[in-house]
Every structure is written in structure tokens, then in C-alpha cells.
Amino acid sequence: MTGAPRGGARGAARRLPGLLRLTWRAAPAAATGHLAVVAAGGLVPPAAAWVTKLLLDRLTGGGAVLAPVLALAVLGAVLAMTSHLTRYLDAQVRREVGLAMQDRLFASVNAFTGVRRFEDPRFLDRIRMAQQAGQTTPMQLVSAVFMGVQSALTLAGFVTALLVISAPMTAFVLVSALPLLLVELRLARRRAEFLWGTSPAARRQGLFAGLQTDVRAATEIRLYGLGGWFRERMLGETRAINRAERTLDRRVLGGQGGLALAGALVAGAGLVWAVLRVRAGVLTVGDIALFAAAVGGTQGSLEGIVARAADGYQALLVLAHYEAVVNAGPDLPAPAVRRRAPELRAGIELRDVWFRYADGHPWALRGISLTIPAGRATALVGRNGAGKSTLVKLLCRLYDPTRGAILWDGVDLRDIPPEELRERIGAVFQHPVGYDLTARENIGIGDLSALHDLDRIRAAAVRAGVDAKLAGLPDGYDTMLGREFFSDSDADGVMLSGGQWQRVALARAFLRDARDLLVLDEPGTGLDAAAEHAVHRRLREHRAGRTSLLISHRLSAVRDADAIVVLAGGEVAETGDHAALMRAGGEYAGLFRLQADGYRLDDTEEDPAAGPSPLTAR
Structure with missing residues (x-):
């Protein structure tokens, strides 16, 4: 699920029918027209070569030339029109298929009901590759198929011409193209591996580039002089990508350059053979023109077919990332028996809940057992990393517990469809x-x-x-x-x-007024003292008689909660209301007094006998 494209040619071939079906569903008229136009364009070059042979033979033999001249003019007009129609229909198909691919991709992404995959950098790389594949791969593949059809028709016409002249020479020209096919397919796989291998660097490069123009980061970047540092990080990632691309380009140059030289030698040898046959009186001047055009056309068509096959192969390899995302399936297990979320009357119960973000990671929650009574305000407090936000994620079913269960009026959250559960929840998070x-x-x-x-x-x-x-x-x-x-x-x-x-x-x-559970995670963040006081007053009015879960580092904001749960190290350290916890003198009381001390004047400032401070004495 997280590796580079696999499956080779066989896996790539399995993806082709599905994409072609999608193409014809998304743009049936444009795709059909496109195929017809490229087919017509593929037949024009060999037809023009035959007509040229006829024209030359009539010129040397004294025959009528009007018909072949008119035929060449018509073929030229058809060829000119097909190029324009191909561009137009190509754009039509690209737009419609791209829209369908984008819709399918983001429908799948939005179907991930949890957030685990979005916190996995390898899966984020896969999504990036899937986006890239959805934007470019469909047209790359459709173009490869259609232009491959065109090249195949052109090849068929020229091979027919070569067979008329010499069957052995035809076989020689065709066999000489086999190494080209093998080399191009290998290079196509290298290109797909290059895209996957450089994806993390490309994502980092985009991050560092984006930070330099992000309005949210602009102030801090300028205050700390970070612009040059981020620029160097961006350029470093770009250089790493360029180095990998340069290595790939050298391989492409070495492979294709050698094959191009071999192709030129084959064409030259064929032309020498044809000239000798003309001098021997076996072939006509028209035949040698047809032969030269057929050899060049056959080689060009074979190169076109091989290049299109390589492009299509590369596109299908990259499409593996797209398919991996759209076929990923649910990230949270579907309930064996779907149950509706009942109206919250008794409350929410956590039974021995354990959770960690991945195997091998430390436990974020350890055996949490508590009840959030319906119609009451429950507060979660604790130091940073105590597990407060993690517990909220589990309540919203963004994750499932590793062990234990969370019950909504007796119904396990895992049996309730996440979208239905979240319809019952209103929330304000610390960083909206x-x-x-x-x-x-x-x-x-x-x-x-x-x-x-x-x-x-x-x-x-x-x-x-x-x-x-x-x-x-x-x-x-x-x-x-x-x-x-x-x-x-x-x-x-x-x-x-x-x-x-x-x-x-x-x-x-507040717009989600009728929800059963209100989650308030540091709702006063970013507010001045007066505004925070006003907000908390409104929230107290709003949550009266409602089931609410309050999370705050500022303990004065939760002291009026019906119950306060203190978390420490992922465990419940103590519970009770404010008065009971203060009498207990535990973790909560210590934190509360620590915060309260920050608002008190020290003894020197309180003692008038100490006299004025050095600043006020001047």
C-alpha cells in the first residue's frame, strides 16, 4: 500500500481496460470522434507514398498526371485538417476524463472517515502521486492508445508497400525495431520509479516554497530572518530532484541515441539495396521513392508505436498510485451491524480505553474508564501530552480505540456510522x-x-x-x-x-444548536481577557442542560463544570468537582494554585513599607 508501483507489464495491462471504459463513459462522442480522426490520419501517409510512386512512374513513362496530383492535394488537405481536429478533440477528452478522474479520487479521499491516513507521510505522498496521475495520466494514456492506433495503421500501409517490393527487406526492417521496444519499456519503468522516488523531495520542496508566500508565516519569517533559510531548503530539495532527473536523462540519452544510430544504418543499407535494384532494372524510379518513404515511414511508425507503448506503460505504472487511493477502502472498520445513534439520555461511557497511534508507539491513553453524563458539563484537564485531544478524537471517532470501548447510551461507537455520529456532535477546536x-x-x-x-x-x-x-x-x-x-x-x-x-x-x-454533545477544546484561544470572559459566559448559557465536554489549560474556565477529570500520562489521575479536587490537594489543586499565583502580586509589590520601586523613584 505504501511502496513503489508494482506489477510490471501484467499489472499495467490490467489497468488499461478500466481507464478506457472510464474514457468512453466520460466523453463518448469526443472519444469516438478522436479515434476516427486519428485512424484517418494514420492512413494518409502510406496512401500519399503510393500516389507519389504512381506520379513518378507516370512522369518517367509519359502517362497522365492530373489524377495523382489531385489525389496528393486531397490527401494533404485531409492531413492538415486531421491535425487540427486531433488537437480539438484531444482537449475535449482531456477535460471530461480529467473531471471524472478528479471526482472519483476526491470522492474516495472524502470517504476516509478517520484521520490516520492523513497523518501518514507515505500515504500523503501516495495521494500526491494520485493527484498527479489523475491530472496527467488519463490523457497521456488515451493519447498513447489513439496515436498508437494511428501509428499502427500507418505501419500497416507502409509494410504492405515494403512487402510488394521485398519481403526479406520488410522482415529486416521490422526485426531491427525490437531492441527499441525493450529499451523504451525499461526506460518507462525507470521514469515511473523516478516520480515515486522523488515524491517526498517534491512535497518538501512545495512546502518550503509555499511557506515563503504564506501570509500566515510571513510575519514570523521576516521577524526571524527565515526567508533565506527556507529558500536554501527549497533549492536543496530542487537540486536533489534535478540530480535524480539528470541521471535518468543520461540513461535515456544512452539508450535512445544508440538505437537512433542503428536505425539510421538500417535505413541507409536499405536505400543502397534499392538503388542497386533500380540499376539492375528490377525496380522503377517510383519504386525507389516508395521504398524510401516506406522504410522511413515504417521506422517512424515503429518508433511511434514503441514510444506510445512506453508512454502508456509509464502512465499505467503511475496510475497504480491513483488506484491504490481510490481502492483503499475504509480506514475505519465498517460495523458488522449498523446501529443508529440513539438520543443521548444516559451519557457516554469509556470502558478501559487504551490507544496508541501506531504499533510500537507509546500509549497515548492507558485504561481510561469514565462516564460523561447526559445533560451535564464534564471538563478534561491536564498537562500537555496528557491525552486530552486524543480522547476527543476517539469520541468523534476519528480513530478507534486500540483496546476497550466507548459507548453512546450503551451503543458501541464502532457500531454507529461515523457520519451519523458526527451529526450529533458540535465542536470548537483549539486551532480552528x-x-x-x-x-x-x-x-x-x-x-x-x-x-x-x-x-x-x-x-x-x-x-x-x-x-x-x-x-x-x-x-x-x-x-x-x-x-x-x-x-x-x-x-x-x-x-x-x-x-x-x-x-x-x-x-x-452555535449553528449546530440541536446536537447531543458539545465539545469545546480551548475555545478561548486567541481572545483577550474581556473577550474570553464574554465567550465563556455565552458558552455557559449555551451548554446549560446540554451534554458538554470542556478542555482547557486555563482551569478558571472549567471550575464551574459539573465534573472535572484530570488526566496524567494518559490515565485518569483524579475526578470530582472543583471544590472536591481542591480539598484533595492533588494534581488539579497544584495546577490551579500555580496558575492563580501568576495573577497575584509578589510580597514586595504588596508591601507598602518596601517603598517605591527603582523605576517609580526616579
Whole structure:
């Protein structure tokens, strides 16, 4: 699943029928027309060679030449038209097939209900290769097939001409092309391996290039003088790719250069033979013209077929990445018996939940057993790395527990379709995503059914305290947030501060008003003290009587929770309400007092007898 393309020629051949079927489903008229045009174009060169022979023989023999001249003119016109029609139909097929491939790829990516694959760098490389394959491979392969058909028809015409002149010479010319086929197929595989081998470097190169123009990184890059450092990292990756490509180019040059020289020797030998036959009176002047055209046409057609076969082979090898993604299947096991998520009346129970992100990694959660009662506010607190965010991911079924179970009113989360479970959950995360969409869309995506309901969107924004800001933008709620994309219609796109984005994320959560579970992961991040106080007041009002899970490093924000669960090292260290935990004097009490001490003045500042500080005495 994560290696380089496998399967060789046999595996590549298995992929061809499927892609051709997709091509004809996506663009039936254009594909059929394209095939007809290239077929006609393939028959013109040998026909022109035959007519040229006839014309030369009549010129030397004193016959009528009007008919062959007119025939050559018609064939020239047909050849000129087919080239233009081929380009037009090629573009039509490319657009339609590319759209179908892109749709299939991202439908598969969006069907991954968990996030494990998106945190696997090798699978991300595979997705990148799949995107590249979806954009370029279909047309590369369709073009290879169609132009291969054209070359085959041209070859058939010229081989027929050669057979009329000399069967042994025909065999000699055809056999001389076999090494070309073998070399080109080998080079095609090397090209596919090159693309896979350089994919990590290409992804890093794109990352370092993107950082230098990313508005989110611009301030820090300039403050710390990182521009040159990132540029060198980018250029280093580019140089590594270039070195690998240069090695490949040398192999291509060595293989193709030697074969081109051999082909020229074959053509030269054939021409000497034909001249000698003319001098012996066996062949006519027209025959030698036909022979020369047929040898050149046969070699050119064979090279075309081999080149198209190599292109198609390379495309099919790269297509292995595309197929690996679209055929990857679910990343979370499908339930043996699908059950609906019941309305949350009793609560959520975690039974001896263990979890680690991969085999061999340390345990992120160790035997967690706790209950989140329905209609109550439960807080999760603990130091960094205690397992709080991991537990939230499991509750949202972005991962499944390694051991143990999570029950939603007695139903195992693994028996509930993830999309149905998530319809029951509203969430605000610590680092919400600011989308380059309009203000209305940025809130409306919290519940797509409300995307065009401005009244609901504004009501959510009012509750989040961001309505005045958004309504005052140049185009109100239709103003583009962010400046990633530019067009005349969004020239007034604006940037929001971190705190304002946090309020937009809160509005998304408020839009999901009727959900059974509200998850609030550091909802006050990026807010000033007054704004944070206002947000927490609104959240207290909003979560009254609702099942909610609060996560915060600022313990004053969760002290009013009905129950507080303290995590340490992936385990439950203690539970209780604020008063009980303070009396217990454990982990929670220690953290709470540590934070509270930060807001108290030290003894020197509190003691008037100490006199003024050195600064105030001046």
C-alpha cells in the first residue's frame, strides 16, 4: 500500500481496460470522434507514398498526371485538417476524463472517515502521486492508445508497400525495431520509479516554497530572518530532484541515441539495396521513392508505436498510485451491524480505553474508564501530552480505540456510522480552520443545511460576539475572508485576527444548536481577557442542560463544570468537582494554585513599607 508501483507489464495491462471504459463513459462522442480522426490520419501517409510512386512512374513513362496530383492535394488537405481536429478533440477528452478522474479520487479521499491516513507521510505522498496521475495520466494514456492506433495503421500501409517490393527487406526492417521496444519499456519503468522516488523531495520542496508566500508565516519569517533559510531548503530539495532527473536523462540519452544510430544504418543499407535494384532494372524510379518513404515511414511508425507503448506503460505504472487511493477502502472498520445513534439520555461511557497511534508507539491513553453524563458539563484537564485531544478524537471517532470501548447510551461507537455520529456532535477546536470563503460560508459550513439561511447564520454570529465585525465588512457577510485567491469579485477580501477567527468557529458550533454533545477544546484561544470572559459566559448559557465536554489549560474556565477529570500520562489521575479536587490537594489543586499565583502580586509589590520601586523613584 505504501511502496513503489508494482506489477510490471501484467499489472499495467490490467489497468488499461478500466481507464478506457472510464474514457468512453466520460466523453463518448469526443472519444469516438478522436479515434476516427486519428485512424484517418494514420492512413494518409502510406496512401500519399503510393500516389507519389504512381506520379513518378507516370512522369518517367509519359502517362497522365492530373489524377495523382489531385489525389496528393486531397490527401494533404485531409492531413492538415486531421491535425487540427486531433488537437480539438484531444482537449475535449482531456477535460471530461480529467473531471471524472478528479471526482472519483476526491470522492474516495472524502470517504476516509478517520484521520490516520492523513497523518501518514507515505500515504500523503501516495495521494500526491494520485493527484498527479489523475491530472496527467488519463490523457497521456488515451493519447498513447489513439496515436498508437494511428501509428499502427500507418505501419500497416507502409509494410504492405515494403512487402510488394521485398519481403526479406520488410522482415529486416521490422526485426531491427525490437531492441527499441525493450529499451523504451525499461526506460518507462525507470521514469515511473523516478516520480515515486522523488515524491517526498517534491512535497518538501512545495512546502518550503509555499511557506515563503504564506501570509500566515510571513510575519514570523521576516521577524526571524527565515526567508533565506527556507529558500536554501527549497533549492536543496530542487537540486536533489534535478540530480535524480539528470541521471535518468543520461540513461535515456544512452539508450535512445544508440538505437537512433542503428536505425539510421538500417535505413541507409536499405536505400543502397534499392538503388542497386533500380540499376539492375528490377525496380522503377517510383519504386525507389516508395521504398524510401516506406522504410522511413515504417521506422517512424515503429518508433511511434514503441514510444506510445512506453508512454502508456509509464502512465499505467503511475496510475497504480491513483488506484491504490481510490481502492483503499475504509480506514475505519465498517460495523458488522449498523446501529443508529440513539438520543443521548444516559451519557457516554469509556470502558478501559487504551490507544496508541501506531504499533510500537507509546500509549497515548492507558485504561481510561469514565462516564460523561447526559445533560451535564464534564471538563478534561491536564498537562500537555496528557491525552486530552486524543480522547476527543476517539469520541468523534476519528480513530478507534486500540483496546476497550466507548459507548453512546450503551451503543458501541464502532457500531454507529461515523457520519451519523458526527451529526450529533458540535465542536470548537483549539486551532480552528479559517477558510478562504465568504463570512457567511465560513459560519454556514457548521451546518450545511443553514448555508443559505442568513438569519440563522447571523443569530449564531450574534451569540459568538462576531456579528458586528462581519456585518461591518465591505460586503457584509458576503465578504471574502482571506486573500489566498484574487479575482475582481473578491478584491475586498479581508484578514481576521486570531481571536476573530475563534469567534467565527464558535458561531459554527452555535449553528449546530440541536446536537447531543458539545465539545469545546480551548475555545478561548486567541481572545483577550474581556473577550474570553464574554465567550465563556455565552458558552455557559449555551451548554446549560446540554451534554458538554470542556478542555482547557486555563482551569478558571472549567471550575464551574459539573465534573472535572484530570488526566496524567494518559490515565485518569483524579475526578470530582472543583471544590472536591481542591480539598484533595492533588494534581488539579497544584495546577490551579500555580496558575492563580501568576495573577497575584509578589510580597514586595504588596508591601507598602518596601517603598517605591527603582523605576517609580526616579
